Amino acid sequence: MPRNTSGHLVPGVIPPALAVPPSITRPEYVGKAAPRPFTGSDVYDDEAVGRIRESGTIAAGAIEAVGAAIEPGVTTAQLDQIAHEYMVARGAYPSTLGYRGFPKSCCTSINEVICHGIPDNTVLEDGDIINIDITAYKNGMHGDLNKTFLVGTVSEDARLLVERTQEALNRGIKAVAPGRQVNVIGxxxxxxxxxxxxxxxxxxxxxxxxxxxxxxxIIPHYDAAPQFDDVIEVGMVFTIEPMLTLGTYEWDLWADDWTVTTRDRSLTAQFEHTMVVTERGTEILTLP
Structure with a gap:
């Protein structure tokens, strides 16, 4: 099992990338080292928001399909396959696949992994928590969300961390209003x-x-970030995705250049939605 004697995660074996039918349109960055610089606007009209919503709905459905399969004994690679098959069956491309070289169709981040865990042969164990991060691309638009799940029976500390991280996302969303700076969210x-x-x-x-x-x-999740002073506008589309930990916010990066863990190996949870700003607040675009 890809865990050390202390029960902490270590890199596992990553299976080959899954195939996407040629009929499904790829994002421009697939096959390149990096995406081209973005020169557009973060404000979208109703027609474009509708396309983001369609992608977001597919991503949200994929998260629910993966969540239904989460239990002790399942590997993260098996979860990735569920996400992949759900998206391509609906004509969507898994946005993470090939993004800056990322090799899989979703991110699976267990326990001390803050974000960007790569699906591999790691087996879920009773008491784990796991974040699933999925983005779908269809009709020229990405829809992005993530959710943390409990595996079997978890500790009270873990359960509360997950519950409160979801509430932190809710509070960040409620802080959004046209005319405010994005730093109010953090x-x-x-x-x-x-x-x-x-x-x-x-x-x-x-x-x-x-x-x-x-x-x-950039949408910061912490206070004391006055440099992030972009003004929130009606029609602006962005994600909020707080990552909370039972210990430090400092982190380490694995040699794969993707997997980010808490430096003290404390548990961490995350939740995310894509939303559009409205006159009264937001509309979440990543609902099943």
């Missing part, structure tokens, strides 16, 4: 997380999404 999230002594990851953020997987717009 202020709402961290003020809630601090009540429980949780760490709030700083270096991995929400982002603009739509015609680009990551547009360059």
């Amino acid at each position: 202020r709402a999230i961290e003020s809630y997380a601090k009540r429980f002594g949780y760490g709030v990851v700083r270096d991995f953020t929400g982002h603009g999404v739509g015609s680009a997987f990551h547009s360059g717009l």
